Amino acid sequence: MLKILQHFWSFVLHPSDRKLIAYHSDTYSKVFSTLFLFKVLILAIILPLQYLVQYLDPVFTKKSDTDEQAIFYMISAVVFAPLIEEFIFRYFLKYKRYYRFVISHNTYRKNYRWLLYSSVFLYGLAHLFNFENANLLFYFLGVLLVSSNLVDGLVFSFIRVRLGFVYSWAFYGIWNLFIFSLIGTIILLKNPVTKIHNDNIDLEINVSQFRDTTQALFFVRENSDSLFNLNVRQYPLSQVIDSLYGPNRYQVDDEYIDIEMRSAKGYSKDSLMNLLKEDFTIEPNIP
Structure with a gap:
């Protein structure tokens, strides 16, 4: 050797x-x-x-x-x-x-x-x-x-x-x-990446190495800046971020993700973003 x-x-x-x-x-x-x-x-x-x-x-x-x-x-x-x-x-x-x-x-x-x-x-x-x-x-x-x-x-x-x-x-x-x-x-x-269960929110986030579009799902129920239900399967994180916060506002080190989130009282988008930033690389897009 x-x-x-x-x-x-x-x-x-x-x-x-x-x-x-x-x-x-x-x-x-x-x-x-x-x-x-x-x-x-x-x-x-x-x-x-x-x-x-x-x-x-x-x-x-x-x-x-x-x-x-x-x-x-x-x-x-x-x-x-x-x-x-x-x-x-x-x-x-x-x-x-x-x-x-x-x-x-x-x-x-x-x-x-x-x-x-x-x-x-x-x-x-x-x-x-x-x-x-x-x-x-x-x-x-x-x-x-x-x-x-x-x-x-x-x-x-x-x-x-x-x-x-x-x-x-x-x-x-x-x-x-x-x-x-x-x-x-x-x-x-490392799956699930995030798993939270409390009075405010039930949340589980998983990542995938590959994507199968036949399994793709994107459903969101929101009111202004609050999320009540978010069900995502087999989507790039960048597309999820663009859908929730507006296109091209953030740069993302991308992953294919599955998200299941429920909140009876509503969970703020800013709070969700803070949770996502703990596990993914997400930065404001500087023009």
């Missing part, structure tokens, strides 16, 4: 497009497992930094208002997205014969370091577009937000070059499967 990590570090410092020669049948599986564990360790280190960024300058994402059923989402995330991204960002990291019409092999190798680093940088930069922020501080802290993607770029590039394109595609897909399984487990463990 240590030798594999040393070889990976040597690749990061002194990149080359040399293929790994396997002397043992289990070499590739050892590379896979070692780098997978390495990425898990890096994820554990980077996540606190990303939470720090969220504290300093909240980041926002937007959920689709269409179906995101689990089976289709997983096929896309595990098969098609890795294939497309590997082709765009890493296919060219191995010299091909037809490249000679554009660049000689010698020139390619002399400039390989910058080719690889540019690939990793562009891969990380592309993931900044997953967020909706547009302020200066966000872009200043952006390197922390995509730090895990930069590490991904180095690891995937190493596997693509040393083992081959199919192996980096497979590794990327397996990693995505691991991440989405981890997210799904966390969501199951």
Whole structure:
């Protein structure tokens, strides 16, 4: 394991497009497992930094208002997205014969370091577009937000070059499967996000990883600034906020949510917003 990590570090410092020669049948599986564990360790280190960024300058994402059923989402995330991204960002990291019409092999190798680093940088930069922020501080802290993607770029590039394109595609897909399984487990463990039962209100809020529009429901009974009944299933939180408080008044780090709320006397919208802010990232939208 240590030798594999040393070889990976040597690749990061002194990149080359040399293929790994396997002397043992289990070499590739050892590379896979070692780098997978390495990425898990890096994820554990980077996540606190990303939470720090969220504290300093909240980041926002937007959920689709269409179906995101689990089976289709997983096929896309595990098969098609890795294939497309590997082709765009890493296919060219191995010299091909037809490249000679554009660049000689010698020139390619002399400039390989910058080719690889540019690939990793562009891969990380592309993931900044997953967020909706547009302020200066966000872009200043952006390197922390995509730090895990930069590490991904180095690891995937190493596997693509040393083992081959199919192996980096497979590794990327397996990693995505691991991440989405981890997210799904966390969501199951933290549900319900909010559960309150008292004389003023009965409230339960759950989050979902995917959306099924055949189950979608949005019902609200209100009077001025008071809510008496709110029943939401399979809606993005941003749409719920826009419906209750007016469009574009708030920025939301989005989730698919289910809300069941009843209040015989009426519950103020401001009080509900305060409850939502305890568990979700919601900030006033500054024009």
